[in-house]
Amino acid sequence: MRHRQPLSPYITLILLSFFLFMSLPIPATGALTQPAQIHSIEGITEYELDNGLRVLLAPDQSKPTTTVNMTYLVGSRHEQYGRTGMAHLLEHLMFRGTPNTPNxxxxxxxxxxxxxxxxxxxxxxxxxxxxxxxxxxxxYLTWQADAMRNASIQEEDLNAERSIVLNELERGENNPFRTLTEKMRSTAYQWHNYRNSTIGARSDLDAMQASELRDFYDRYYQPDNAVLVVAGKFEPAQTLNLINELFSTIPRPERSLTEAPTVEPQQDGERQVILERSGGMPFIAATYHIPAASSEQYILLDIAAGILADSPSGPLYKELVENNLATGVFGFAMAHHHPGLIFFGAQLNDTMDTAKAQQTLHEVLEQSAKHPITQEQLDRAKNNWLTQWDELFASTEQMGIGLSEAIASGDWRLFFLERDRVKNITLQDVQQAVQTYLLASNRTSGLYKPTNNPQRAPFETIPDIVQLLKDYKGDPSFTQTDAFDSSPENIDKLTRLEVIQLPNGTISTAMLVKPTRGNRVQADYKIQFANAQAMENMASLSAAAASLLDNGTATMSRQEIQDRIDALQGSIHYGISGNRLIVSLSTHKKHFPELLQFSLELIQQANYPQKEVDEYKERVITSVRNAMTEPGALANNTLSRHSNVWPKGDIRYVPTYEELIKNIQAINPKALREFQNNFFGAGDIDVAIVGDFDPQQIRSILEDSLKSWKQAPGYDRIDMPYHAVKAASFTIETPDKSNAVYMARLPIKLQNDHPDYPALFMANYLLGATETSRLWTRIRTQEGLSYSIRSSLNVSSFEPSGTWSLQAIYSPTEKERIKSLIDETIQTTLKEGFTEQELSDGIRSVLNLRSLARSQDSVLSSTWLKYLALDRSFEWNKKFEEAIQNLTTAEVHQVMKTYLKPENMSEAFAGDFVGKTNKATQQEEP
Structure with missing residues (x-):
């Protein structure tokens, strides 16, 4: 018993063969239905029994031997996760016999x-x-019929064969070549079961149960999944009658077999395997994905493997062996039912340069212009291939067994077709196949490094969880947090609002003392400065000035700053929004005063080290360059620039990605320090804190820390007024991107304190903001076209200006369909409005979500920070929710029709539309 493995690097794969004969007269016997004759080619005739068993008869009276071969169309690719090695282990158990033939x-x-x-x-x-x-x-035919349905498969037999198979596995593990090629195959395939070794995983074999093997046997060892071959000297008519009598009693199974849907995606970059073990000599290899054995391209690559690795005329031999980089070379294509692999490699000795040898191997295989295949080499390879075919054809023993490979590849007639293809191969065909498939991006390279005393991480097992936690009690000091009423009224009642007057400005504070789980404190504050004119040409500089505040001071490095924050069990985040520095921090109550003070110190003491600035620039530029190929980023930038009305240099201007990179490249420590010195100062500061803390202590820290600060230029909010935008549609090509993005935007003239806002908020919520919305239900749930589709409404609190946006991701081939369905859904909703049930469910959902949000300290803190600038409290929150609760379907429908004008939307489609269309067309071709 054996499982199929790549052959020795110095042995050519055994070729498949077929031998066909003309149809035979079949005498009638009893009441049995006679097998139907299906195909007859070159001495082999195919019949099919009523139960689906296919029979190939290949008589040859010239030799006094007979070969019988039963092939079941089940192998390791049909196994499930956790059950690898099942097909091979079952093969072993079949020889343990049946009740009629125990051994x-x-x-x-x-x-x-x-x-x-x-x-x-x-x-x-x-x-x-x-x-x-x-x-x-x-x-023997009687045994085959008996074994098809009556195999014993006993637990004691399994235990005996398990040990044998494990011994076989261990023997294979001793072979560096075999181990390396198996690991390379597992790396080359990410999803397909071809990635698994036929012999299986040790843990799966250890856990295998006889009942599981029985289920596997019952599913696959059936007549409709088998092909029986009889070749050599025998009487065809009598043999067919005998087969019919023996196998026709086995009924066709009621179950149906379907092909696993997993398709291995195209490899999109080089992969590498390095194996380190004791003993042996170095070994290098490279494998590439190739088509299935039934493809016309397969035989071209099979011939190419023989040419490239031929000894002594092939280019691999000449470049590696003759230049003393290897002691021998090999190459072979693996014939599989699904797309397979082609392997190349070389054996080295311990004095040879593995890196140079591997580089040379790749160059020979992937740079065909430097190492072209000649007509002489092709003729030699074809003659050799056809000679081996003839030898196999002449031996009914080998041919009868070899038919299994053709059957597994899809059909026994493939071998004859393959022979004909070889005869017609041209030099241009082979060269084109090599250039198409032997690519670096399609390569998985392998290296075996003999290593004395290789280092291994410990072999790990799952701990005994029950024993581990048997006496565990947790922290005895833990106490439950008191309940907190998160109603707007209670939040306003408990929040202390105060304005602290300093000589150099004011500090507006909102301090909400409340119990928190883990005694955490959340704080947000913003330092506001200058105006739009003062911020001209400073968008990138201001973002860097904020982001790098915790990257170094005159006395502390970036790492030391981070260590200090970690020691305080906290986090600090600095960001910029126009002309506002926004800071967010969180920590345990015992560390909060110190962390707050430290966050303020960093704003004044940051000195922007050159090393950190350079790393920041490289990091951001890399991110921008990545965005330049991403559908979502490109669609967003395109629509943002289309609606841009601000001149270049204005803080509100939307730059191109190229302009953005140029702006980032111009950043330097001196400019950052000047920006910090000019703008990060006292004057107009808002602070919101939520959690378990001492307000008086925090007030003292704020006063003491900020009173000595330089005053920042007077703050004037940068407005973003409404601007009408002419509708436009953009299509953006993003080659080699599997997913496409659709975005649409509509400017809206509305402020969030307007009476229409609650209804428009609800209209958007029901149209596209949830997993039960109209757009989601139609596009994702019903049509299955998009993983995510959303609409959103962003309306200003300061001025009548907002945007309604829509975004969906989808396959590029569905571009027109998804656009049509989105338009249809919006138009239907505008015409009909929402149902009472939709509105009722939506109102309940919105109110529940807002109640949930008010229970989050971070939400309370950030909301208070916004309200301080708007002179609002959570009373506004309460009134908004009351307006939501009192909405009618008529109000929502009318407001939606008033503001949502699809004809005024601008939209962008970004994706690989050309590439996907071409691929779809190719797949449809026969």
Whole structure:
């Protein structure tokens, strides 16, 4: 018993062969339905029984031997997760026999049969060759019929064979070449079961149960999933009648077999495997994805493998062996039912340069212009291939067994077609195949490094969780947090609002003392400065000035600053929004005063070290360059620039990505320090704090820290007034991106204190803001076209200006369909409005979500920070929710029709529309 493995690097793969004969007259016997004749080619005739069993008869009276081969179309690719090695282990158990034949191997031996079985990724076969004898033929066919449905598969037999298979596994692990190629295959395939070794994982074999093998056997060892071959000297008509009598009693199973849907995606970059073990000599290899064995391209690559790795005329031999970089080379293509692999490699000795050898291997394979295949090499390879085919064709024993490979590849006739293809191969065909598939991006390279005393991480097992937690009690000091009423009224009642007057400005504060889980404190504050004119040409500089505040001072490095924050069990985040520095921090109550003071010190003491500035610039520029190929980023930038009305240099201007990179490149420590000195000062500061803290202590820290600050230029909010935007549609090509993005935007003239806002808020919520919205239900749930589709409404609190936006991701091939369905859904909603049930469910959902948000300290803190600038409290929040609760469908429908004008939307489609269209067209071609 054996499982199929790559052959020795110095041995060519055994070629497949077929032998066909003309149809035979079949006499009627009893009430049995006679097998139907299906195909007859070159001496092999195919029949099919009523139960689906296919039979190939290949008589050859020239040799006194007979070969019988049963192929089941099940291999390691049909196994499930956690059950690897099942097909091969079942092959072993089949020889343990049936109730009628308890020890099949012993019976084979008694009768002088050369019998065995093998398992590959695509099939399992059982075969025997013997001196031609009708009685022996009848006995072996009887065993095959018995074994098809009556295998014993007992637990004690499994335990015995398990040990044998594990020994086989260990023997393979001792072979560096075999181990390396298996690991390379596992790396080359990410999803397809071809990535798994046929012999299986040790843990799966250890855990295998006889009942599981029985289920696997019952599913696949059935007549409709098998092909029986009889080749050599025998009487065809009598043999077919015998097969019909023996196998027709097995009913066609009621279950249906379907092909696993997993398709291995195109490889999109080089992968590498390095194996380190004791013993042996260095070994290098490279494998590439190739088409299935039934493809016309497969045989071109099979021939190419023979040419490239030929010894002594092939380019690999000449470049590696003759230049003393390797002691031998090999190459072969793996024939699989699904797309397979082509392997190349070289054996080295311990004095040779593995890096140079591997580089040379890749260059020879991937730079065909430097190492072109010649007509002489092609003719030699074709002659060699056809000679081996003829030898196989001439041996009915080998041919009868070899048919399994063609059957597993899709059909027994493929071998003859493959022979014909070889005869017609041209030099241009082979060269084109090499250039198409032997690419660096399609390569998985391998290296075996013999290593004395290799280092291994410990082998880990899952701890005994029950024993681990048996006496665990947790922290005895833990106490439950008191309940907190998160109603707007209670929040306003408990929040202390105060304005602190300093000589250099004011500090507006909102301090809400409340119990928190873990005694955490959340704080947000903003330092406001200058105006739009003062911020001209400073958008990128201001963002860097904020982001780098915690990257170094005159006395502390970036790492030391981070260590200090970590020691205080906290976090600090600095960001910029126009002419406002926004700071967010969180920590345990015992560390909060110190962390707050430290966050203020960093604003004044940051000195922007050159090293940190350079790293920041490189990091941001890399991010921008990545965005330049991303559909979502490109669509967003395109629409933002389309609606831009501000001149270049204005803080509100939307730059191109190229302009943005140029602006970032111009940043330097001196400019950052000047910006910090000019703008990060006292004057107009808002602070919001929520959690368990001492307000008086925090007030003292704020006063003491800020009173000595330089006063910042007077703050004037940068407005973003409404501007009408002419509707436009953009299509942006993003080559080699699997997903496309659709974005649409509509300017809206509305402020969030307007009476229409609650209804428009609800209209957007019901249209596209949730997983039950109109757009989501139609596009995702019903049509399955988008993983995510959303609409959003962003309306200013300061001025009548806002934007309604829509975004969806989808396959580029569905561009027109998704646009049509979005338009249809919006138009239907505008025409019909929402139902009472939709509105009722939506109101309940919105109120619940807002109540949930008020229970989050970070939301309370950030909301108070916004309200301080608007002179609002949570009373505004309460009134908004009351307006939501009192909405009618008529109000929502009318407001939606008033503001949502699809004809005024600008939209962008970003994706690989050309590439995906071409690929779809290619897939449709026969």
């Amino acid at each position: 099949a191997l012993a019976e084979f031996s008694k009768r002088g049969l050369q019998a065995n079985g093998s398992t590959s990724a695509d099939r399992t076969n059982y075969y025997a060759s013997f001196a031609s004898d009708p009685e022996t033929l009848q006995w």
